[in-house]
Amino acid sequence: MTVSNAIARPELFWISGSPPSWRVMLALAIKGIDYESRLLDASSSAHKTxxxxxxxxxxxxxxLRDGNVVVRESVAILAYLDARWPERPIFGADPAAAAEIWQKVMDFESTLRPAITTVAQAIFRNQISARIPELSSATEMASAELDLLEEGLHGRSFLAGDRPTAADCVLYPGIAWLARAIDKSSADGALPTATRALLDNRPVFDAWRDRIEALPGFSSTYPPHWRNRN
Ligand SMILES: N[C@@H](CCC(=O)N[C@@H](CS)C(=O)NCC(=O)O)C(=O)O
Structure with a gap:
């Protein structure tokens, strides 16, 4: 290994508030991987140069750029990080654990994530009134999925056991985005009551969110522009 390789750190290109970017930042924090942050300014389309x-x-x-290796797609980046830096695995230490983590990741991608996207986009694009039918079915889907996640969390600290895994990295930013969207809409009476209440009265789920937020390095992953309440 050359001296420059020894000190080279992977670079992460990201945008503030992007849930897929946040997934990778959480994984880097959980695995304790030092990296160069390349924050792109979306308002000047720095991601389109x-x-x-x-x-x-x-x-x-x-x-993610790691030397000559360039990886896009957040879940692919998580898998790359785990293969490249195997300490503190986030995809499980054995086949059964890996299967459970992948199942949670893929369940989220195919069910809860699209529902969250429907709700958040309707709110952030000021399209609530025009999209009530989609909001209703997304709310129904999200509510059922959140119930299942809560059930699975009983007696566990994290989604797939006692340690944070890729499942937590993938789900947490999506849930935080949903919470922010609902919060942003609070003055807008048009949001259906059931949508507004999606994250209410979920103490087990709230405790999981608190545990993620207490992880070492979590604060450095928090979207900078959310701190300014914009
Ligand atoms: N499936 C991709 C989704 C990436 C994605 O949608 N990123 C958004 C930010 S949240 C983006 O870059 N949007 C800019 C654009 O599409 O022009 C992943 O998980 O990495």
Whole structure:
């Protein structure tokens, strides 16, 4: 290994408030991997420059660059991090644990994440009144999935056991985005009551969120522009 390799750190290209970027930042914090933060300014379309498109042709975040290796897609980046730095595994220490973590990740991707996206986009794009039917079915889906997640958390600290895993990295930012969207809409009476109440009265779920927020390094992952309440 050369001296420059020894000191080289992976670079993470990200945008403040991007849930997929946040997944990777949580994984880096949990695994204790030091990295170069490359925060892109979305308002000036820094993710659409020729230089960035050469790394990520979709012009999306996150992207991880580790020497000559460039990885896009948040879950692929999590898998790369675990293979590259196997200490403190986030995809399980044995096949059964890995299966459970992947199941939680894929369940979220195919059910709760699309429902959260429907709700959050309707709120942030000021389309609540125009999208009531989609909001109702998304709320029904999200509520059922949140119930299942809560059930699974009984007697456990994290989604797949006593240690944080990729499942927590993937789900937490999506839930935080939903919470922020509902919070932002609080003055808007048009949001259906059931949608507004999606995260209410979920003490087991709240305790899980608190545990994630208490993890070492969590605060450095928190979207900077959310701190300013914008
Ligand atoms: N499936 C991708 C989704 C990435 C994604 O949608 N990123 C958004 C930010 S949350 C983005 O870069 N949007 C800018 C654009 O599409 O122009 C992943 O998980 O990494």
């Amino acid at each position: 020729a230089a960035y498109l050469a790394l990520n042709p979709r012009g999306q975040v996150p992207t």
